[in-house]
Amino acid sequence: MTFVVDSENTTMLQILPFEQSVEVQQAVEAYQNAEYPIALTGAGISVASGIxxxxxxxxxxxxxxxxxxxxxxxxxxxxxxxxxxxxxxxxxxxxKEPSKAHNALVELEREGLLKAVITQNVDRLHQKAGSRQVVEIHGxxxxxxxxxxxxxxxxxxxxxxxxxxxxxxxxxxxxxxxxVLFGEDVREYDRIAAIASKADFLLVIGTSAQVYPAAEIPFLVKRNNGRVYEFNQEHVLARQLSAQSGREGDYCFKGDVEETLPWFVSLVVAA
Structure with a gap:
């Protein structure tokens, strides 16, 4: 299985088997050392569930x-x-049933490697998969x-x-x-801001994170000198963040999140 791993601290684009990529190994090790990792999810994580x-x-x-x-x-x-x-x-x-990507986040949480999931989705598939710490921006x-x-x-x-x-x-x-309808306040904004302000690692999964308040979360994490790993079909967010912060260490794993995220999680929990 191969994935495109776009490193934000270089101009190289590597297409290698996952296990052979030095950059992926570094990304996995960095995540394993995270103190307060969280995830932000959007519609892309539920597409494989038929939504x-x-x-x-x-x-x-x-x-x-x-x-x-x-x-x-x-x-x-x-x-x-x-x-x-x-x-x-x-x-x-x-x-609808959870996708492999939903289940991968449950595995991270069970291993103590994920503190919370902040989701823009209204389908409750994170909870159905078994995630316990879920904050729903849009109800x-x-x-x-x-x-x-x-x-x-x-x-x-x-x-x-x-x-x-x-x-x-x-x-x-x-x-x-x-x-949450247009014209209503988002849910639990104070809790979302508090979680993001503590986080030193953010997994952005299936979302461009361009609409507020979700758009603010990556920047709150970067303010803590944290890292952002993006799992999307196309490169959307990570390069922009690294360019603005001037820091190395952000990555975009391009491809189907139902493949890229479970594979990355399997490497993280294997150690």
Whole structure:
């Protein structure tokens, strides 16, 4: 098996068997010595689970304009319309299973080599895989909440049937999924900032990390003189970070995260 390993402290691009790459060996050793490593995940880690990136061609945002369906204002003004998106999203997430990349992060955590996962995803596949320390920036789609009486209840398949909004059984106000809509505050920002501020290592997996507050996390880690390892199909983040920080030690592992991340984790835990 071969991977492209793009080293941020050189201009070389090496294509070698993983075990034969000196740079990969150095990357593994550096990670093994991390004191507070964390991960930031996005849509790319769940693609292998059958959940397409919402922003990709054919994704939800190409069918439902976020400004027209996914804002708090739209939900409050026309909950029946907003629920067209919620049902479609719920059906996309229904009965999905974690990918090998999700499982790899669980293995790191069990070995004491990962302190927390900060995710932009709403599918709860990290928890389903077995990760315990998960912070969800954008909430999750497995519960419904009432903005009026604060009732909260698990979502069921029956909620994805029929038409119109789902009324709260306690007060009758339309229920809203536990996802963060445009116009709402992200979840647990203070906790996210505290975790990132302690971290000396960050695995960026399946996300470009270009949208705030996720975009801030790599820079908080770099402020601690930490390192960033990027696992993406294409080089997005790591070179930019190294150029701005002037420090060596960041890498991008290009390729399918369901292959690159489990392989890297296997090397890390083997020692």
């Amino acid at each position: 397409p990136d919402f922003r990709s061609p054919g994704g939800l945002w190409s069918i439902f304009n976020p400004e027209e369906y996914a804002t708090l204002e739209v939900f409050l003004r026309n909950p029946d319309k907003a629920w067209q998106l919620y049902r479609e999203l719920g059906l996309v997430l229904l009965d 999750e789609h497995q519960h419904l909440q009432c903005l009026q009486c604060r009732n909260r209840m698990p979502v069921s398949k029956s909620h994805y049937q029929g038409r119109g909004s789902v009324p709260c059984p306690k007060c009758g106000f339309p229920l809203k999924p536990g996802i």
